[in-house]
Amino acid sequence: MKQIAESLTAYLGKGEAVLKEKVLKSSGNVTVYGDSVHAVGNAVVMMCRDEKQKFLLITAAGTKDMPAGFEGETFTLAAGAVAMKGELSEANAAALRRYFPWSAPKSLRNVRTTVGCGDRLGLATIGHVRAAKKVQVSPVLAQQSIRELTMTKRTFRKVVDDACFLVFAADYRDGYGADGDHLKTLADIDTALAAGMPMITLDLSDVMNAAAGDWDAAAVNEAFDRFPAAQKQMITGDYAGKEFVLADDVSVKIDELTAKRCAVMYTAALDFAAEVHEHLKAARGEEFDLEISIDETSSPTLPSHHLFITRELHRRNVEFSSLAPRFIGEFQKAIDYIGDLDEFDRQFKVHALIARNHGNYKISVHSGSDKFAVYPTVGRETRHYLHLKTAGTSWLEAVTVIAYKDPQLYRDMHQCALDNVSDMLKLYHITADFNKIPALSTLSDEELPALMTMPEARQLLHINYGPILTGNLRERFFEAMHKFEADYDDRIEAHFDKHLSLLGVPAAK
Numbered sequence: 001m002k003q004i005a006e007s008l009t010a011y012l013g014k015g016e017a018v019l020k021e022k023v024l025k026s027s028g029n030v031t032v033y034g035d036s037v038h039a040v041g042n043a044v045v046m047m048c049r050d051e052k053q054k055f056l057l058i059t060a061a062g063t064k065d066m067p068a069g070f071e072g073e074t075f076t077l078a079a080g081a082v083a084m085k086g087e088l089s090e091a092n093a094a095a096l097r098r099y100f101p102w103s104a105p106k107s108l109r110n111v112r113t114t115v116g117c118g119d120r121l122g123l124a125t126i127g128h129v130r131a132a133k134k135v136q137v138s139p140v141l142a143q144q145s146i147r148e149l150t151m152t153k154r155t156f157r158k159v160v161d162d163a164c165f166l167v168f169a170a171d172y173r174d175g176y177g178a179d180g181d182h183l184k185t186l187a188d189i190d191t192a193l194a195a196g197m198p199m200i201t202l203d204l205s206d207v208m209n210a211a212a213g214d215w216d217a218a219a220v221n222e223a224f225d226r227f228p229a230a231q232k233q234m235i236t237g238d239y240a241g242k243e244f245v246l247a248d249d250v251s252v253k254i255d256e257l258t259a260k261r262c263a264v265m266y267t268a269a270l271d272f273a274a275e276v277h278e279h280l281k282a283a284r285g286e287e288f289d290l291e292i293s294i295d296e297t298s299s300p301t302l303p304s305h306h307l308f309i310t311r312e313l314h315r316r317n318v319e320f321s322s323l324a325p326r327f328i329g330e331f332q333k334a335i336d337y338i339g340d341l342d343e344f345d346r347q348f349k350v351h352a353l354i355a356r357n358h359g360n361y362k363i364s365v366h367s368g369s370d371k372f373a374v375y376p377t378v379g380r381e382t383r384h385y386l387h388l389k390t391a392g393t394s395w396l397e398a399v400t401v402i403a404y405k406d407p408q409l410y411r412d413m414h415q416c417a418l419d420n421v422s423d424m425l426k427l428y429h430i431t432a433d434f435n436k437i438p439a440l441s442t443l444s445d446e447e448l449p450a451l452m453t454m455p456e457a458r459q460l461l462h463i464n465y466g467p468i469l470t471g472n473l474r475e476r477f478f479e480a481m482h483k484f485e486a487d488y489d490d491r492i493e494a495h496f497d498k499h500l501s502l503l504g505v506p507a508a509k
């Protein structure tokens with residue numbers, strides 16, 4: 001490591017290009033991330049790795065040239081130069097963001113196509129960035145829900161910091177987002193905001209009255225009658241018996257009962273969305289992306305309901321960047337779309353038209369993971385004015401790397417998943433028959449990776465990331481992932497190439 005620092009002392013202050021060219025790329029067990037070499041005055045900051053961990057290495061011409069804010073172990077070099085080895089700590093992430101503002105997440109509200117790249121491990125950013133660079137998208141590299149935080153023993157701060165370090169390592173300056181995903185309370189939103197997350201996905205499932213979707217007319221009328229007179233008049237006047245034309249051959253009709261039902265189902269949720277919007281404005285000015293999520297419900301969002309929600313959000317002056325309806329069909333974890341694709345196409349087209357004609361926001365497709373069958377429709381009908389959210393897919397790529405590279409660890413992870421599956425099934429809607437998965441004892445090591453192309457085994461490993469990452473396999477897993485970092489980067493890149501090409505996103509300029 002000292003040799004790497006010393007390879008640069010003669011070139012400090014001579015510019016980044018020179019430093020990148022002259023740096024000794026590896027020495028002993030230490031390797032430099034070549035793209036991470038960045039000049040700060042008469043100092044240079046870069047990311048390195050040894051067989052155990054990643055770390056920052058800062059080399060400065062003298063003590064007074066050492067950029068302030070970084071922490072770590074310092075040592076002296078020849079001719080008065082100094083160096084510091086810093087862990088990937090909170091303080092060092094904050095210092096990186098100060099000197100390299102592009103390493104901090106930002107609002108992507110003006111970007112046409114955005115892709116949420118859930119990264120539960122904090123290791124996938126380099127692969128995500130490589131794929132994103134090839135097409136016209138901005139990635140939301142940090143994205144996690146509260147449940148995922150618990151299952152992975154992470155915090156929003158850590159989720160953002162992990163992305164920040166790897167964005168720095170990859171020298172990715174085009175801007176990325178960070179999403180506090182599926183948040184339901186102001187307290188959780190505040191935690192995400194404190195971690196610098198500009199995107200908030202507001203999950204309205206707990207504040208909406210979803211049950212009223214199935215009420216009979218008498219029950220709807222009774223609940224609606226309790227609204228203030230002026231509000232009742234406004235709702236019936238604006239919606240009852242109205243037809244909203246979206247295109248030459250597409251319109252949405254709302255009858256009186258539907259208008260009242262929507263008011264009963266959504267008014268409290270819409271008022272809460274307005275409160276959250278004010279809160280975000282106060283905290284971040286215009287620098288935020290609010291996503292409205294109504295996808296965590298048991299029945300699909302009807303076009304009439306989508307239209308009502310959109311118009312009522314605008315009436316309340318809520319500026320939102322994207323909205324996630326619940327689409328028809330099954331969007332189960334880790335496997336492709338289950339359902340009638342023609343019907344999906346027909347309904348999705350209407351949702352996309354509502355978004356285009358009523359406020360021009362992005363339709364957000366929470367694909368869970370690999371819903372490749374619907375991608376062509378999603379890309380075409382939104383004209384790529386879209387947010388795509390993937391979650392567990394990068395985790396399954398990590399499991400695949402382990403299946404190839406460390407068969408014994410894969411076997412232990414698979415067994416851990418089997419041991420915990422009954423608990424996890426209480427949290428996820430999965431219809432897979434896990435009995436179809438062959439017993440591990442009957443499979444050779446070479447046969448293990450094929451399990452990650454089998455829907456049942458994919459779902460098993462997908463939903464059990466919590467027990468694997470919080471139990472006694474945690475350390476071994478992360479050690480292996482560090483060892484096979486390059487394989488993981490390659491797999492993630494190829495996997496996201498597939499996502500983005502099926503969406504038909506135009507190539508980068």
Ligand SMILES: [Zn+2]
Pocket residue numbers: 182293295296324366
């Ligand atoms: Zn969702």
